Amino acid sequence: MAELLLFQLYGPLASWGEPAVGEYRPSATHPGKSQIAGLLGAALGLTRDREEELAALAGGYGLAVRIDAEGELLRDYHTTQVPPARRGRTFTTRAEELAVDDLYTILSQRDYRVEAAWTCVLWATASAPYPLADLAEALRRPRFTLYLGRKSCPPALPLRPELIDSATLKDAFAGYPLDDRLGWLKRPERHRYFWEEPLPDGLASGFTAQEKLWVVPRRDRPGSRRRWQFATRDEHHAMA
Template identity: 50%
Template structure:
């Protein structure tokens, strides 16, 4: 059995970016792989410009998500004032200082999840990944950069409490996670009737997964280039069961 690094994610707001076109900025109901890899990179202190390490993390680790509470959808309506014309600006400050009499307005809608609670599992798909699970665990406990749930307006609201589980299946790694010890939020989990699991193949056998999928979804969240915001396709598998009896 591979070892699994399991940690919790909770925040008052979270936003897990889906494919966005035009003015709509939707959010998925659970963390994307690119968001999880970005969170790990931030904890490690890896700068966004370091494409090589971001690509290594994405290739060398697989992820799974357990949704303990879906939260609620919040849609935020934005108006953003920008200068007119086709001139390029180096920063928002430059935009605000130039062309003050030639202004346009961009309208957008941004989606968030409120009060959602997730567990994330990470495991290596190669023998010697660029960072070991123990190093990832250490930096999730003491991150170098601030950690966010998809956007900078969505900071984490609880410690991540990372735990390494050995000699168990993926399903067991989620189920034996010490929720009562890790989270002051556990009394709210009784309100959830369903627990959902999402995972990628990650070189796991049926026995190592401990569950079978009922659906497969295409996702475009495999990091190709963090610097250029380029992502590749992957498949994500889904399983759900009653929350009754789940620890």
């Protein structure tokens, strides 16, 4: 048995960034390591410049995700004005950015998931900076506003964090049903699951050989926030 923290994510819009080249900004079907680390950091009140602490959040916990509702894909043609990067100059608000004289425009196409929902599972590793109970309390009463990938995508329901003990990820997910308020969502006949290994002592995936699909590398482990650099980790996939 292992201690696990489960919580839900739902919003009218969500965007889980993938590696982007040029003007196209794709979204994954489910949140990854960097987005969950950012979510936890916001809940705990960590600002983006505290890279070491945010990296500790990413490295200190294992992650598994179940897609409860896939939603629909929405692509937005996006324009935004930004100031040029200057050494030694940091903008703390959007108003400060817009006050600069030499703004330039960035054009992009950005993908969003519409009316989708996910259940996430966390477990602590030996390097975890906080007990799971502290993370659960932070998710109940976050210090900063939480977002589902982008600032335009706040959650529409409380995250409903819950601590449980379980021998398998599959049993843990089964013991955390979809929120009653989301019963109207279009749900798949079989759920897709994603997790990383190694799993802690006392915890197995619980999925049969027939349910396991493949292992895919995903570049979502936070590196440098300033340079937008991410490292690769392996993500296990199953359908049940």
